[in-house]
Amino acid sequence: MHDDGTELDAGHAPQTEADTDELEYRPILDDSDPLFMPEPPSRWRWLWRVGTVVLAFSLFAQLAYQYRLELSQEFPALRPRWLHLCSKVGCDMPLPRNGQMLRSEWSELTYIPDHPTLIQVKATLRNLAPYEQALPKLELSLTDDNERLVAKKVFTPAQYLAQNDTPVNQLNANDELHAFLQLDLGNLRSTGYSLYWFYD
Template structure:
């Protein structure tokens, strides 16, 4: 026969001798809960995996003078599984990490630049690569370049030459390759009348190396001279408007 503690659900093997003592009242050795073993007899054992059964002590429990209830020893044959909070927390964290990793991989596949340029994610990527000696892929955001200062004037000694002094800044939080840019002249109505594209090797005093980048917040200064543009000069002034655009 088997009885089950109603408090902790531990199952014990019992005999008629156990049930005859104290009118079937016993005390669970697992949780110390007192209960009537007769009322909680099991017709059959639960079906889940059952650990190896142990026999209860062969000696009959004795009823002491202070009416202590006979104690069912800890030779329990079955104890239902209980959810472990630590296990639940562990697997919850693992699941969260895996789900986050999968989401990052999917996002990286479709929009890697968004991750590399994200203001909260980028610093962590930089620290990771600093520790593990890796190199992040090159990313570009031309909107992060801005002209800090520009001066245009007619060359004081050369004929039909306009000179420019330009300073631009990489305001991104990540290094970027040197950008190309266009210089466009416009008439009084804002209509383009002349344009030229410049590569880094054309506007920098020394051409940059292939892997050379502009550090975050760094300022770059350069000078340009445009020749044979008499139609854009009127006296000592530039007759039309102009603007720069990074490409």
């Protein structure tokens, strides 16, 4: 019993400062524990690298094939290679059809002397694109003195290029073509006209 009258529990001795100094912090795991050791690299890890390269190449090839026409327009130098490749694998490489890159340079409609019902139309078309394009169709509209439509007709390349000495199957980059038509109007009379080049 203490002097102050309290009893001392015999089973629980009071903790002294000396006792707390003896408590040491000991980590449960340290750097030498197997859990902290890195796992040895797998001997099959090279397969993942090879597989990644193969998948990336396959994706690139699919995109290049899907957008081959667009790529040939952006990079015209690639078109001959695409043509060669398509001849091997059976794909097609149609010529571009970009009507916005066509410009009518000059045109003229005249009546043939001594033939009042016959007219001839001459026109020059330029390809502004840096790549070859397919030959467009030509729409000719004839109007009268009041600018009312008298007749309209669409002509294919085989029709408006029939008078050319050299056969043409494409419109080369930054090049021009010359169209020529002779038509019999019959009872129609036209004093005006317009030309429209287009792709289907």
